[in-house]
Amino acid sequence: MTYSFDQVISREHSASAKWDGRKGKFGTEDVLPMWVADMDFASPPSVIEALARRVQHGVFGYTIRDKGYDDAIVGWFARRHQWAVEPAWVSHAPGVVPALNYLIQALTETGDGIIIQTPVYHPFARLIRSHHRTLIESPLLEREGRYEMDFDDFEQKAAAGAKLFILCSPHNPVGRVWTRAELERVGEICVRHGVTVIADEIHCDLVYTPHRHIPFASISDEFAMHAVTTVAPSKTFNIAGLNMAVVIAKNPGLRDAYRQMLALQSAASIPALGLEALKAAYNGGDEWLDALLDYLQGNLQLLKERLAPYAPKVKVVEPEGTYLVWLDFRGLGLAREELDKFIVHDAKVGLEPGHIYGQEGAGFQRINIGCPRALLVEGLDRLTAALDRRSSDNT
Template sequence: MKSLFDHTISRKNTASVKWDGLQNRFHVDEALPMWVADMDFAAPQAVLDAMQERVQHGVFGYTLRTDSYHEAIKMWMADRHHFPIETSWIAHAPGIVPGTGFLIEALTNPGDKVVIQPPVYHPFERIIRGFDREVLRAPLSFDSKRYQMDLNALEDQFKAGAKAWILCSPHNPVGRVWTEEELRAAGELALKYHVTVISDEIHNDLVYQQYRHHPFASLDERFKEITVTAIAPSKTFNLAGLQTAAMIIPNAEMLKKYRKVLQKYSMEGANTFGVIALEAAYRHGKEWLDELLDYLEGNLATLQQLLKEKMPQIKVIQPEGTYLTWLDCREMGLNKEEMDHFFLQEAGVAMDEGHIFGEEGLGFMRMNMACPRAYIEDAVDRIAIAWQQRDK
């Protein structure tokens, strides 16, 4: 039976970063875009209906975040993530990336050290440096099958005087959904060394069946006091263009500092459609999300099967969450330039190169599989055919 998500929607000429921004990012006019993390699916019908209704009204003046908006966030966090939160802890962010910059400014000082765990979402490093802070790396450990938190590396960097740690949970690009044990152990270290935790949980809803996401701050009252939890409906419901996210900050002092920075940049305003879409998604999007997760698991199984048949040199690192797959391409025996050239120019598949996530990502590619299954089939065919041509 065809799924709702099999339906292909052309995104060309919609000012889509992923589809219309190929020239900017990759200097090519044509390629199958499987890079930046948004989905090629329409948002849930309830979200579209709520936005249509708002369009019909016709007046788009300055907008408030209502009690009902905050209630929707609280309900979602309690029901989906077993994390009861208070309205007073919720602050706005015009996206997790800009919000993370504001947090760095609010909670650390110039020259302070901030820890990341590469290979990791590459803007973290840019943001830290952009605010004149120093990046400390505690790379994940990897046994060629599964990534884990390297608690020794983390402790070394905390000990080296880190002021903050950006936790990516679930982890982009390797797809780990951190276990309760891992998070508790890392949290104890953060407490011991007085490190503030910025827990980027933007992928929190995109977790596969056998796994469970644990909001870091929910695990321990003491973690709550040192942590900001960054959430948004943007990945889950494909609403990134609406630039609406939330920072959950239970510590009143930290919240005050964050709000001050928001004010400084005059970034407190609400996007009328972002507010409408967030509320509709969190109130009515559950069934759609469950269907999406089933479909993504199907995409993953298809990708794994097709690669096994047609391109066994590429191994999929089993994702536990996110719609991003981390492809181990080291067996292809290509150097950095050859690999970038092969996938983009020879195969015509535009993916994020592993090395942009840190040197640990060399030999890997990140494929975004949030697309109709036919695109996955097309991508593997393109790669396998280009590889055969190379062999000739």
């Protein structure tokens, strides 16, 4: 089947956070939005058709988890990730960030230390601070444009009494897909020091050849008993607005703690349309996803080609996964506020400022390439024209 990823679908006036929220986000509406992590593609036909059938039914009352939900999740992770998940391990979540919120409350107490590897998805730090836990940063090491874990630093901080580690895998925003050896080493450190791992694997399906996502909890039974995994069809199939995520925990103690917190927050109800979308995506989305990954790799290649002449002032940190690309603007020599202003007001593109991911992100911006190629070209035209003007002004 052929999929039309080149089709530009107007998202304006659809209450889109990405498009209709430009004024609130950037202070102006004349930017091309390439920031928040949703794509500008229609969801797979299987999802749209399933939702249409459910809407035609016309009754949208309270919904329970059915066998189709379990079968879809178990089948997807066996088929795509060679991970044998049992239905008993699975719990619903209204989103990965809400799941992280509930897990932090369920598994830690006030003052407990939680490790994150910066620069990393900014809600991690916000959630840790908002619940008065101790934020422990173990910065990634940047080596020749590629990021690695600092295992010595990580072990030192794990040994100092940290209670949790939030693993971002694949990593947002730097795009690393961690190898088995890396995951084994960080997992061994966590087991040795009694640190529970929350593995945020929401981007697990969005991995470029030849890289392969390895679910942390699939590596060994010991790791599985020390971990909780959060996943969702939302990024993969562009259905973030349907509020469906999944929490997987083999350890009954961790699983029960999460479920109790979910009930305490009155958040256990499964949305009717989200249920149908999840089942349709995981049961019928393989071919669409394979085509999407090919298209995204084409977008990534275009991005690299268009920005190559601007190195070293602008460098692409090539992602191994996700449709989010970390751009290094440090060569421009701009202060944080100056770079933000240059991107928004000179280039007129709406990117995510790197400094929100931690101090290591200063001088970077995150761009979303999950869009029709015409939009990517327009964004790159705007950015390179602004870079050309800046170069001309400085000569």
